[in-house]
Amino acid sequence: MHYRAIFALLLLTFSLAGAQDIPIYTVSYGDITFSFRGTVATGVDVAEEADGVNVSPFAMFPAESPAYTLFTLTGYVPNPAEDLNRDRFHAPEIRVYRIEDVMSGALDDATYASEVELLRELLETRPALDTLEHLPFLPLIPGVQTLHTRGHYLENDSIFGIAYLTHRADRAGLILEGRVLHTFQGISKDGRYYIASWLSVDSGVLPVEFSYKSDVDAIMENYDLYRNARIIALNDQPADAFYPPLPDLDAIFESFAISD
Template sequence: MQVSLNDYYVLQGKFHQPQIYVYPAMPYVELSTAAFESMHRLRNVMNPVAPITADQLPAVPFFNAAQVFASNIQAVSFQNGSGIRFLTEYAQYYAPVNNHELVYHFQGFTNDGEYYIIAILPITAPVLAETTDAGAVIPAGGITYPDINDSNADFQGYYASITDLLNTTSPEAFTPSIDQLDALIQSMWVAP
């Protein structure tokens, strides 16, 4: 099942449309090795014994791109389940982090393990450029994207700095606020 929030969502015209997907977990695992990998990663981070790192997080199984960073990682429960949320951007290259492509990403399971939930919700941050355009203005406090033509460009350092910046930005400074999106997830009840 797919739930579209387009008419009710504050942000329009972003790269990703606001969507919540609900899959029967076992049939999806049998259908897709990417789903198996994401669900396996999700189970591993649901009860962490150490801080969660970006490389441990689940990805969207049907995206043909990888997460370039992950910030604001936190467990979130909903009425009959739980999962993990984080902010990220998906790309096939070292992409500049920007408000056009930034998403609040949630993945979780119902308590009985029957359903697997993926939420992709656009979000913006006041410290990010609006687009990936070379001339896009970097707001005060933002971080300049390295020159892609520079063979010594430190993309990992850039993503680490972006992660730190977004982790220290107030949840209420985002649009919609991280707290509002957490409340949306927390309100869910998933049933057949």
């Protein structure tokens, strides 16, 4: 494991926007700038993680990772500490990797590089995302993408990438409120950075829990039907009805700017 010397100052400012005076927070750190609305969070912590073990306290299991800059949204709505389903999975994180580090193969693991190459291919060919079996997802964590939906492309002057809803589990698992994530996977147009996020959302259409083992057994016997029904429910829900609203999460990455 090695550490990088980082000389950067985190600057967080806010302004008011709209008739309801919803604050907009702007984060500036090194050559990275982005914004988020007060409907999403009220602050941010930043850390520099060296290559080696992923020590995020919200990760299901530690896993090797290239070095990255970690932005953790604070005051995130909903609060992961108040929800058992959410607490088992992930903190509201945005990770920025140097593509040079990802592609170097220093960890003797080509899987990170494979996800970068898959995203590059998608951004070049622009297929309909919801028709694909697998979409790029970093960081690598144990488990599989049990579903992905509402996939779309996002682009501005500095970055381009994809955003979608996903659910991950170590096996075919129950799709419950608090376990669905909004993720952005993107690349800076100067080729220096890979941006990855996981932000949990409440959909308003998924159950919080299952109380009876018989229900779980029936679901596992017909899992494809169960998963497809959940996808339809997530697709039918208006984007503004999610919590936080999906357009507000997309806006974080539409605001991303990378300076020279």
